[in-house]
Amino acid sequence: MTDRILTATVVLSLAAVAAFAAPPTSAVGTPGKHAEDSCVGCHSKLEDSRLRAPAEAANSDVHHTQGVSCAGCHSGDPTSDDPAVAMDPKRGFVAKFTHKAIPEMCGSCHSNAAFMLRYSPNIPTDQLAQYRTSKHGQALATGDTNVAVCTSCHGAHGILPPADARSPVYPTRIVETCGHCHGNAALMSRYGIKGNEISEYKRSVHYAALVTKNDLSAPTCKSCHGAHGAMPPGISSVSNVCGTCHLSQRERFDQSPHKDAFAALQQPACESCHSNHAILHPQDSWIGMDDKQVCGSCHSTGDAGATAAARIASALGKASSADVTTLARVQRVERAGMLMDEASVKLEEAHQAFVMAQLEIHTTSVGRVEAQTKTVLGALAAADKLAAASETEIRYRRSGLFISLAVIALAMVLLILKIRAMER
Ligand code: HEC
Ligand code: HEC
Ligand code: HEC
Ligand code: HEC
Ligand code: HEC
Ligand code: HEC
Ligand code: HEC
Ligand code: HEC
Numbered sequence: 001m002t003d004r005i006l007t008a009t010v011v012l013s014l015a016a017v018a019a020f021a022a023p024p025t026s027a028v029g030t031p032g033k034h035a036e037d038s039c040v041g042c043h044s045k046l047e048d049s050r051l052r053a054p055a056e057a058a059n060s061d062v063h064h065t066q067g068v069s070c071a072g073c074h075s076g077d078p079t080s081d082d083p084a085v086a087m088d089p090k091r092g093f094v095a096k097f098t099h100k101a102i103p104e105m106c107g108s109c110h111s112n113a114a115f116m117l118r119y120s121p122n123i124p125t126d127q128l129a130q131y132r133t134s135k136h137g138q139a140l141a142t143g144d145t146n147v148a149v150c151t152s153c154h155g156a157h158g159i160l161p162p163a164d165a166r167s168p169v170y171p172t173r174i175v176e177t178c179g180h181c182h183g184n185a186a187l188m189s190r191y192g193i194k195g196n197e198i199s200e201y202k203r204s205v206h207y208a209a210l211v212t213k214n215d216l217s218a219p220t221c222k223s224c225h226g227a228h229g230a231m232p233p234g235i236s237s238v239s240n241v242c243g244t245c246h247l248s249q250r251e252r253f254d255q256s257p258h259k260d261a262f263a264a265l266q267q268p269a270c271e272s273c274h275s276n277h278a279i280l281h282p283q284d285s286w287i288g289m290d291d292k293q294v295c296g297s298c299h300s301t302g303d304a305g306a307t308a309a310a311r312i313a314s315a316l317g318k319a320s321s322a323d324v325t326t327l328a329r330v331q332r333v334e335r336a337g338m339l340m341d342e343a344s345v346k347l348e349e350a351h352q353a354f355v356m357a358q359l360e361i362h363t364t365s366v367g368r369v370e371a372q373t374k375t376v377l378g379a380l381a382a383a384d385k386l387a388a389a390s391e392t393e394i395r396y397r398r399s400g401l402f403i404s405l406a407v408i409a410l411a412m413v414l415l416i417l418k419i420r421a422m423e424r
């Protein structure tokens with residue numbers, strides 16, 4: 001008796017494995033060839049829009065256009081016009097997928113490297129494996145159906161390559177896609193997740209770059225969390241995540257005493273000062289001990305960090321106000337019609353050094369910041385000197401002009417007097 005149950009179980013599980021291990025070859029057409037089948041033929045004529053929609057989406061579906069038919073996912077027999085045969089469960093036909101079955105179904109092809117190679121050698125085949133390691137996949141395995149499965153992010157019909165701007169996983173659309181769930185604070189609170197990630201991210205410089213500048217190099221949700229392996233970066237990997245794009249800041253942070261100190265305190269690197277989602281444009285005024293400044297949250301008045309903060313703020317303040325004064329002076333001279341090319345070069349030099357000074361903040365080294373602000377002040381002094389020379393020149397020219405005008409006027413008067421005398 002137990003033997004028979006055992007055999008039945010083995011047969012059933014083998015059948016299940018077979019069903020998932022290999023794509024249903026009967027249902028898969030010639031790679032690159034548009035799939036023509038009875039499923040599309042009949043469904044595109046059905047009254048019920050719920051049944052018709054998948055067939056209508058077929059022409060824009062990467063599967064259909066590459067020769068993978070409806071039966072690639074649903075199985076059944078796409079060569080028969082008889083619905084009882086075409087949609088025969090004995091032919092493997094699946095009318096409805098449970099949430100839990102979807103990743104395995106999509107993975108039956110997408111994890112099969114040999115199969116995918118026939119279509120496109122460039123599409124990776126690790127999605128299911130990665131998905132299983134993600135928070136989504138782990139929760140799904142325990143029976144949680146609120147999490148994302150393949151279709152939550154890609155759709156089920158009309159699936160497009162991620163590089164297609166209409167795809168729900170295209171960089172400018174992904175925020176909305178993750179937002180279906182992560183923007184739902186009530187749902188997220190059940191998991192102890194804040195649920196403000198979407199609204200916070202939308203305030204960031206990253207989002208602004210993405211939508212206003214269409215800068216696709218700005219990070220979206222998947223750049224920091226991964227798509228299939230969706231996980232928050234751990235404390236120790238935040239700086240790696242940010243550092244893949246912000247190399248110079250990361251390099252300096254790694255040289256700072258903060259690197260080891262933060263690690264010991266379980267403080268995430270960049271996030272401690274910049275936050276994770278609402279990353280704003282940083283300003284010099286952030287450096288200091290006030291409530292709204294970044295150093296005060298960890299340092300206390302009088303300690304080495306606070307002293308450094310004060311000196312760094314003062315160095316930047318001096319450089320910045322000198323910059324304002326010199327820039328105004330140079331522009332005034334320029335408006336007076338003088339060529340200020342050489343001074344402009346000096347101003348540019350000062351700006352470059354200023355950017356470097358702001359970057360050096362990440363080392364927390366007063367010396368390194370001051371070395372840059374010294375360069376700033378040096379370049380500004382040079383520009384100021386050039387402006388001063390031009391001002392002298394202007395004064396000289398003005399007085400020269402006044403003298404010549406006076407001489408001309410005098411000559412005219414003399415001339416008039418002379419003419420009058422002659423007339424008389
Ligand atoms: C001759 C017409 C016809 C053909 C051929 C046909 N279908 Fe259907 N299909 C229907 C009709 C009508 C329904 C709704 C009634 C029902 O459930 O039987 C349906 C239902 C379905 C459903 C279930 C929808 C739901 O949620 O209940 C799926 C999935 C489906 N078809 C897929 C396929 C696939 C895949 C093929 C090809 C292998 C196919 N159909 C071939 C007419 C057809
Ligand atoms: C890439 C895999 C895939 C392909 C290809 C595919 N389907 Fe589906 N289909 C699904 C999944 C998954 C669902 C379940 C919907 C969900 O959970 O979002 C589904 C659901 C359906 C439903 C029920 C829709 C509803 O709203 O209840 C119908 C009808 C259907 N498919 C018909 C078709 C037809 C016809 C084709 C071919 C034009 C097709 N499918 C191609 C994966 C696929
Ligand atoms: C029957 C096998 C099969 C099944 C099942 C299947 N796919 Fe595909 N899928 C393919 C093939 C083949 C391609 C590649 C087409 C090509 O050459 O571009 C593809 C392409 C894709 C692409 C576009 C990749 C790219 O970079 O262009 C996405 C996204 C995708 N599938 C998602 C899914 C999802 C989600 C499911 C489940 C709902 C699924 N697939 C189920 C075979 C399958
Ligand atoms: C949480 C959202 C999400 C889930 C769940 C998800 N994907 Fe994706 N998928 C993405 C994103 C985002 C991309 C684009 C990745 C990129 O641009 O690097 C993508 C890309 C892909 C690609 C194209 C890969 C390439 O490099 O061309 C395929 C194929 C794919 N997914 C299949 C799947 C399959 C199969 C599943 C389920 C096992 C799945 N996806 C689950 C978001 C998701
Ligand atoms: C269908 C709903 C849904 C979609 C779409 C979705 N998620 Fe999730 N996600 C969830 C749920 C529910 C959880 C909580 C799982 C748990 O903690 O057990 C979660 C968890 C996460 C976590 C782990 C959070 C933590 O505190 O550990 C990350 C990271 C994540 N999702 C990122 C994403 C990204 C990025 C996208 C879009 C590419 C996305 N999700 C799309 C429902 C979704
Ligand atoms: C610039 C990188 C970055 C981007 C972009 C980003 N995140 Fe995060 N996210 C993080 C970091 C860092 C954490 C926190 C990790 C920690 O402190 O443990 C985090 C945490 C999370 C968490 C867990 C929060 C909690 O309360 O437990 C979720 C969920 C999440 N992000 C979803 C998203 C979604 C959805 C998007 C897109 C709108 C997104 N993230 C965009 C870096 C990013
Ligand atoms: C995928 C690449 C990428 C990742 C990952 C990334 N960023 Fe960015 N970041 C950018 C781009 C591109 C910009 C430029 C936006 C613009 O045009 O101003 C930017 C801008 C910034 C700015 C504003 C700079 C300024 O001068 O206004 C800060 C601060 C910042 N990122 C911090 C972070 C932090 C902290 C992380 C990690 C939590 C991170 N970034 C992750 C690409 C990235
Ligand atoms: C101790 C706090 C702190 C930490 C930790 C920190 N930053 Fe900053 N960051 C700042 C401050 C303050 C500024 C503003 C500098 C200014 O404008 O004067 C800034 C500026 C920036 C900028 C704008 C460009 C620039 O260099 O001025 C980027 C990008 C940036 N940080 C990225 C990062 C990254 C990536 C990390 C992690 C490797 C990180 N930051 C760690 C405080 C910090």
Ligand code: HEC
Nearest residue numbers: 257258261262267272287294295297298304305308309364
């Ligand atoms: C997340 C907490 C945190 C923030 C924010 C932070 N620090 Fe620190 N800092 C530390 C810790 C912890 C140490 C190592 C212990 C110590 O020396 O106080 C440290 C050490 C330092 C040191 C070396 C002190 C020494 O003894 O040599 C300097 C300098 C410093 N920080 C400057 C700053 C400046 C400037 C800011 C603001 C831009 C800042 N820190 C922001 C936590 C922080």
